[in-house]
Amino acid sequence: MTGAFETVGVVGLGTMGAGIAEVFALAGLxxxxVEADLAALERGRGHLEGSTAKAVAKxxxxEAERAEILARVSFTTSLEDLAGADLVIEAIPEVMEFKRALFTDLDRICKPSTVLATNTSSLSVTEIAVTTTRPGRVVGMHFFNPAPVMKLVEVVRTVITEDGLAEEVADLARRLGKTPVTVGDRAGFVVNRLLLTYLNHAAVLLENGLADRDGIDAAMRLGVGLPMGPFALLDLIGLDTSYEVMCVLFQESRDRRHAPAPILRELVTAGLLGRKSGGGFYRGEQPAGPLSTSKPSVGSVAVLGEDGDGFADKLSAAGFKSAAAADADVVVALSRTPVIELAAGLAHPERLVGLHLVGDRIAEVASTVLTSPEAARAAEGLVRIAGRTPVLCRDRAEFVVDALLYPYLNDAVRMYDSGYAAIEDIDAAMKLGCGYPSGPFEMLDELGLETVRDGLRALYAEYREPSLAPAPLLDQLVTAGVRSIRDLP
Incomplete structure (x- = not known):
């Protein structure tokens, strides 16, 4: 019963731990x-006072509510002061040895009924739990940063968690004004398992030369509506943190998609950790914004492919002459698939550029091995004149947006099919934990199961990565004519 949780201990008062303490105090607990020494304790107090002062300013x-919150929090450097706590949650560094040692001490100090919780974002809760004499009373309670603002809490149960305890902790999260998602003990849980795999995949595609940093970030931000592009987000999270999470995921799954991209290791080794170190994928500069729409120096354009009339009309209105493919200065082929076969059949294949329109803001500009740099630059300018942001990329299966989006959706289907988490919980986790406009299953409904399945087949045929093959459930749903995964009995 959530009423049993009235006194809570928080070990580790960095930004995250202080935020967690604030959340509990705000709820009346x-x-x-607890911190390791007086200096760290004072820093923790400062975090709490500063955060609540900002909340007042906003x-x-x-002021009276802030004073009540601060009055509910006591500070100490002694773990022994947690002897009477009903729940203790740790927010110390993500080092398994540190956490196991702490839980051994807490197990000795705290009363037998105390629930011990870890705020780990990716480490095994089971491995932490078995260091205690009460493994059934140990759970994961993963808050998101900043804890006072973010609504999601991942409640992690293990195979030895006492029956009903995860539900009690989830009820406590609701009492805190949070939305709990209860999951099993898998590396990364829901959010980091899906998010970091997608971010790592973006780094791999960057290394493979599919597109550049700014193009990939713009594609996902403007084409999918995500709050940040993958590289800006990696810098925000911290490249060292992201690298460590990927190592944990790979250690558990041995899936090559979970192996950290070499560029992550290289940047971390060089001390380029993202915003906190002053440089990562971005080094002082901000993600690029729209460039000028200077008119390309071409006289005639051929627009090929379905749904090309609207694009051609915009170019015509801007003063470009329409011509046959054999005579045009630039040939633009609107396509969802690679265009090299089309280029090879033209008299001037160097003039052809593939174009994939994504939403109403992005156009992926795909150069084949035969495309001339002049044609690619001209197509980039034409896209800007047509009112879209160009993303220059190579002529590869699913180009940029879909090459990143479809595997992410596939991972979500596999996660659900394994029984790890419910559709609604996965969607809620990604929306609340990452600020995504839609959850993965909402995106699947919007895009269509067959579209995503076929895209994954194309990706698998191109890259031959086993994890890019459509999840068996996705294949079966399309074969059976099911329109939405939510229609399953």
């Missing part, structure tokens, strides 16, 4: 904050 808290 007594909080005991109108989220009143």
């Amino acid at each position: 007594a909080v005991i904050g 109108g989220r808290l009143g």
